[in-house]
Each structure stands twice: as C-alpha cells, then as structure tokens.
Amino acid sequence: MALRKPPTKTEIRRQQAVEVVTYPLDWLEERSGLVGGVKYFLFRNVPRDINWMQTLGSAALTAFIIQAITGSILAMYYVPSAAINPATGNPEAWDSIDNITNHLTMGWLVRGMHRWGASIFIILMFLHMGRVFLFGAYKYPRELNWIIGVLILATGMMEGFTGYLLPWDQTAYWASVVGINLNGTAPFLGPWLAQFLRSGQDITGATLTRFYSLHMLLIPGGLMALIGLHLYLVIRLGVTSPPWSKEAAGEEPVDGSLNGNGRIGLTQPVARGTGGRD
Amino acid sequence: MEPEHQPHDEPHMPAPTIWPIGFAIGIVVALVGLIINPILLTPIGLVIALVFGILWGREATREMRAEPVVVEPERRERTEAPPAVVEADGVTRNNFLAGATLGLGALIGGLITVPIAGFTLLPGFIRQPKTRVDLGPIGNFKLNRWYITTFVSDPAEGAVSRRTAFIRNNGSAPDPNDKTKQVPSFSIISNHCAHLGCPVQANGPADQYIGEAVIHEKTPNGPVIMDPVIPAGYGCPCHGGQYDTEGNRTAGPPTHALDRYDFEIDNGNLVLLSPYSVSHVVGTGATAQIYKYKLAGPGEHIDGPEQILYPIQPPHN
8 A cells, every 4th residue: 555645735725725616515515405406407317329409498498598587677677557658648568668679778689589589489499399209209208298398388378479468569459359369269268268368358458467467477487387397307207319329229228227216227318338327 | 522422413513602792792883883973983893893703703614624523423223113003994193184284275275365366356357347438429420321430438448448330320210119219220330350359441442532521529438530431341451351331241260240339329429338249130221130149259159059169258248
C-alpha cells in the first residue's frame, strides 16, 4: 500500500472550492431529496439510437413555457374590460392591447411572441403527436401517456379559443360568436355550455372577463398539471427506440437488470454494451 | 459524546445560542434610534447588530469550519414485529378512519365550494334581461319595404349589444284574438345566422341605389339606423348559408329559418320584444304562417328527429 502524500495547498483550495458548491446542494438534498430528484429527472438513460424527432416534445414544452412567461407580462398591462374609455372612445381592452403593441417598449415583441407562439405551440404538439404515432411510441405501456397528451392538446386549444376573444375587436368578437355557438350545438348540454361560456344569452363584457379568467387561471392550471403528469410518465416509462432500431425489442435483458426496481427491462431500455452502467 | 449510549431520538440540531437575541436588540436599537437620535443611537445599534451578527454567524458555521463532527449513525433496536391483528371481515378500524378522513374532507370541501361556485355561476343562467327596444315611430317604415335596422339592445352594455334586424312593414293584419279588428303587422327577422350566429347580409341594392335615404332615429335605447333595401334573400358571409326574404333556409348549413322578434306598438312606436326561433315560414307578409319555437341557439335543431338532441334550453328571454 503506497503512502498517501499529504495534500498540497492547491489541493486543499480545490477541495474548499468544491465544498462551496456541494455544501448547499447537500443541505438541500438532505432536507428535500430534490437534488436526487432532479438527477433522476435529467440524467436518464435513453436509447443509444435516439432521433432528433424525439425532441419535438421538449420543443412543445419550451413553446408552452414561452407562452407562460409572455402571458404573465401581457397580463401586467392588459385590461379585461369592455367599458368604453371616454378619452379614446374605444373599449378599454382594445386600448390596452393598442398600448402594449404600439407604446410599451418591446411590447409588440412580447405580444407577437404570445400570439405567434400560440400557433407554434399547437403545431409542435401536432408534430410531436405525429412522431409518437409514427414511432409507435403510444403502445404498451405508454397508452395512458397518449391519452394525457390528447388532453393536453385539447386544453391547449381551449387556451387558443379563450385567448382569441381578448383583443376585443371584430375578429375576436365574431370568432367567439361562432366558436361558442359551435360548442352550443353539442347535444344535450351544448346550449348550457354555450350559456356558461357567454355568461348569459349574449356576448357581453362579462364574457370578456370570464374568458380572461379561464385563459390565464383555470385552463393554464389544468394544462400545467397535465404536463406534469405527462413528464412523470415519460420519466417513469423511458423513451422508445426509433422503429428502425437494430437494438429493438426481443433481446434478452442484460443479466441481473430485472432485479432492480421492476422498471428496468420491462419499461426502460436496458443499457446494452455499456457494462450495465446506470 | 456521552459515555453511555443514548438512543438518537432527538434530531441533530445546533446548540441554542444567545447571539440572535443580541442581534435583534441591535436592530431594534438602530431602528428606534432613527426616530429618537439617528446620530448617536443608530450607529450604536448597528455596531451591536454587527458584532452579534458576526458571532452568530461564527456559531452557526462552527461545524462547517471545524473538524467534521462525527455523528453516530442512527440506530433502532430491531424488535419483533407485533403479532398481526387478525381483524374480522368487514370494516376495520383502519379502513373506517381512512374512509372517514376522505369522506369528511370531501364533505367539508364540497360544502364550502359547491354553493360558492353555484351561486357565482348562476347569474349567467337566471334573470336574463328581457329584450325591449324602442325603434321609433312606425311611420318611418314604408309599406312593404325592408329596412336593415341596427339598434342597441341593452344600453347598459353599449356597443357590444348592437344588433341588426331586417324589418318590413306589412301594413295591417286581422288581430289573432279578435278577427274583426285590424292590427299593424311587421316582419322582424334577426340577422343571426341559424348556422353559427354570424351576421347574415341582405342580398340586394340598398339606400342610394334604390333612391331612398338612410333613416336615423334617436330612441331611449340609443341610435337606431334604418337602411332601406330590396333583398333577393339573405346570405351569410361565414359559411355560405342562404335564406329567402322570409328567412327560410334555401341553401347551406343552417338548421332552420332565421329567428324573428316579437313586437308591440307602444304609443305609435315600434317596440322590439324577445326573439324566438322559426323552423320555416309559409307564405309572405301579413298572411305568412310562421312555425314558431322557443328560442334556440344557432345550429340547434328545433324540429325533425334531431330536436331530441336539445331537450332542455337554458333559461333566456
């Protein structure tokens, strides 16, 4: 056994510098387990032949985060009121949008990001859905995640529907008339749903405040919960190999891998040729 | 470490110190000094706070700076598992308590939220305002001429409640209650498309192209604009629904004829009342036979087999 040299000054410094970082992390980990949780979330094994198409879900998530951030900024300036501003003769909602677009510094950019980002979010969700479908990634055991994804798509479209009324111009008004009446043609409860959305028999200022509340409180809350569930299942079940994968199913799992947590081998890709490194 | 083994029942915590109290006193002195004597007291307070703060910080980080304290791993004596209590079939104490917790929680939550949600969402469904719009003297409406009439249906709501109706003065018709009397007759057709509620347009020349002026009227409901028109029918710009001049669907996706408004003559003025739905109209003008239904939303079937899909309408005027 070789004698260990006493640590040099540099080594001690380096050790101290490392501890500056590790001490707060250890503190957090000891009390919450969050560090391990984040590691579990981010440093996962994925199939070796993973494909760029499999980043579409993350892209959609990024689009959603941008919507949340730009939406929060817009909500600081937007006024959900149909009352006429006597100074301009326009509804206050429309005036506040005008203010954001034409007078607030960079407001046009934030509103533009929110407006176009909405479409991008929906488009990315559809592309992601197409990828999942074509890769067969919706099959056992991921059926439930497909269902949650469909709910996310529907909730995202509700966001689009409720957000469209907020500029309170002719396009917004008539699009909402048609959209609400479409909901109204659903059998049995449709007329009640339409009346709930309108907050009465006609579209009024109450409809605007109601859509604003739905758009920025209720529906985003549901959307975030669904996204959380979606991600949980992605992490729990792992990522599928592309259908052309040479290492696709049918191989025996590496010996011993089934003794783990029960997930490995069944639902998570088994590390192959990497020495079973986890 | 105490010589004899103590079970680690207490959590590992730093020892209590006096320093934070001194620190707090220093802050208090500094703040009080701001009011009483900022030049003398405040610096004293700040010095106290600083000194005690440093001491407090040193105390709190002593473990970090010194040799690591060796904490014995926590230990629990392994005990024999208590003999499993064999419960009788049915509700165990455990099940009962779990159920009671969930049930009571749901009950209390429900008692709090359901009435609130109910009462706050109710106004959209009850006491909807009755339509009553004064359109001005009936003399404005030339006999048998259609007018694209624009009005504010609810002055409290303002411009967003602007509505349009196609109105024709049919002259007079026998009173349905007393056939010997003649009463004024109007056809008042809503411009809300029976497909999805877009504004249908009159297909035909209007105002200057037929040599008649647009009539502007001021009424208690606000401005009323009457634009004379000779329509060949009505058409919807959104999805192409077409109607004849009586509002019967002739083409496109609408599910029934255009809605109509009830009306009354009040003091020589034409007053618009609540709208109703119409499946179809036979004949024209004063003698037209209108198949009238309770107001239904656009796109909802009011006759035929599909009407069973919309059995109960939410309350509206």
